[in-house]
Amino acid sequence: MLVQVSHITELDYSALISETVMELRMAPRQERLQHRLSFVLGIGPASQVRSYFDWLGNTVHTFAINNLHRSVKISAVSVVQTYDRDRLTQHPEDMWPLNPPTDHSLFDMLRLDAPVVDCPALTELAEKIKPRGRESLARVGLNIMDKINEEFVYEKGITSASSTIAEVLEHKRGVCQDFTHLMIGLARKLHIPARYVSGFIHAGNQQFRGAAETHAWCELYFPSIGWIGYDPTNNCEVKDNFVKMAVGRHYKDVPPHKGVYRGNATETMKVEVHTMELPEISGNLVGERTSPLNVPVFGNTGRGGVVPWILEEQVQQQQQQQQG
């Protein structure tokens, strides 16, 4: 499928702020079943952008703004060619239980670590899913999703971006991020390497939770063929209408934007996602480009003065260990 994704993020502040430092994980990944043909990143106020691959292979763009400003706008538009799993990957033969991995980079995807925190409720739920004997790994993946959908309700406003799975297990409610963390937790409990994916769904004329917004799902590791996607929020296997931005151990590794600002102001965020299937690759498609967006700045402040006051918390942080 040839998909165009436009992903617009607007951050507005209640007062002028003097500094924004940000990193983005918005560029779709280059993978076997997903090719990024075009990526145009617009940032305003204008700023110099650099990019690199992080330790998980995600493309990260970074920038800093040191002028007074009241809003930051980020527009990421990409064109991606995606492919469905082929016959080989459709029916992997891997069986549960898996042998412990020899590739130690998989250790991180087996470790229960905040927000995918180990807790008695998780153990209990994992026990219910645990196969009695040898079982097809693909089947185990589907069983985990079924169980989550049987016991949990999709509902916004109950959990927050920083919720752990302990909270989700308690409330039995959550959104895509929570469902994904939960599935990762259950898989890791069964010693299946599992990772977090952030991305988009192109719904077309079907119904999907998480379409027209940033979405999250889970991938399980199949030793014979690699990572395979499962979307516990929609209780389905991942197909070619899914576009992957970034992967990680959990949400904290992959936020589409992550920033620090300086100023006495509150932030409001608006995110818009539009996806569209394209009939063909356009002749004038650009490869990779960054461009400035017209967002106003109000003079330069980054240059002078220190903050005259010091907070109690700052005192505590300064009292960090020295190796003495």
Place this chain on the structure above:
Amino acid sequence: MFQGYEIDGLFDEMFDKPERPRPHYSALYSRLHDLGMTSLQHRSRMADLCFRNQGITFTVYKDTLGVEKIFPFDLIPRIIPDREWTHLERGLIQRITALNLFCHDIYHQQAILREKIIDAELIYGAKMFRREMIGVNIPRDIYISICGTDLIRDVQGNYLVLEDNCRTPSGVSYVLENRAVMKRVFPALFQAARVRPIEDYPHNLLRCLKHLAPPEVEEPCIVVLTPGVFNSAYFEHSFLARQMGVELVEGRDLLVEDNYIYMRTTAGLRRVDVIYRRVDDDFLDPLCFRPDSMLGVAGLMNVYRLGHVALANSVGTGVADDKAIYPFVPDMIRFYLAEEPILQSVPTYICSRPDDRKYVLEHLDQLVVKATNEAGGYGMLMGHQAEPADREEFACKILENPRNFIAQPVVQLSQQPSLVDRALRGRRIDLRPYILFGEKITVMPGGLTRVALREGSLVVNSSQGGGSKDTWVLEPENKR
């Protein structure tokens, strides 16, 4: 002078038998005799006054009687003959070389894990393993520019490595100040003893930092980054900055623009090339590490990754001085250098290993238990001296999080005469030499000798009531 001085089966630095000083101490011994106790005490008060007047202090956290303390100074110097020192120096150079190669390997090919010389679980479970550093290339591949390695001597007098400090080792300012005071209080003795100078340390440190700067920058801008005035080692941060003639800055004095680091100055922004940072990894960059940090510079890690600024020490070196990794340093030396380790280590039980754990829990009253990621004598149990309730508490902690603990047999540290209440008494000491990894590796001759001033105590950390002494490494005999 030495009436009632007891050796008590320990290794004594000064005496091999009662009233019989070792050859390299004989000059000091006779000078002390000539001086007499009254004069010695007078000089000791002089020394204290010097420290107080210069405001040389450190900070003890969680002490209600005020946080600023004078680091107690003991007048009797520790003397190391040239032959012993040469051996130590070779061993320390070998060790920092291996530790540095280890850091590079862990954040790149991970050969030592693939060859199964170190259990990968141990690394991936280490709190200080920084995944953000994987695949990042740093200036000249030097991770540990400044290392402070703690050495102790057992009852036979063998030097053993107790631990390495590869993150932000502190204490070097006391070494320099102790020496300055010593020269004033004992001018004649000092001259006669032919002690190797240490005063070039700030100069060597500056060269070591310059070595990390981008080669195309002719006059690199170097700064010392401190957490701030409330930090225990703030005195040292300002001391070193002043000695090197560079700016002392806090995180709020720096900012990122166009992917470079700049310092706010009264004359506008100035680009910074090298940061000698005395801020922990966790607080270094709120964007990358702890988001609530108010001490760091947001975006610093991205600039570092691009090679636009150098850091000393690098990020993630805590994986090399993790106490559960410590027992593998001899294996690292064999693996990376194909050499046998020159310095011995203390036998260590790793509590994450079931057999070791069982042994530790059964022998808590004979062992020293340490938290793997703590320093400064915090988070530690001296099993043989502890109350049963404290042992019980540690047993629970070990069971709760075994990866977090190691245990070692109690090493009876060597003792050294120290001035305590109008008499000379044997008190336990250790030694922290400072190693600089620049264009070449230099070890400061001597280092910080810390002394446990409480009778019978084996804990020398300043935060736990320790003091310090001047350390004299003697010139080789043939240079006479």
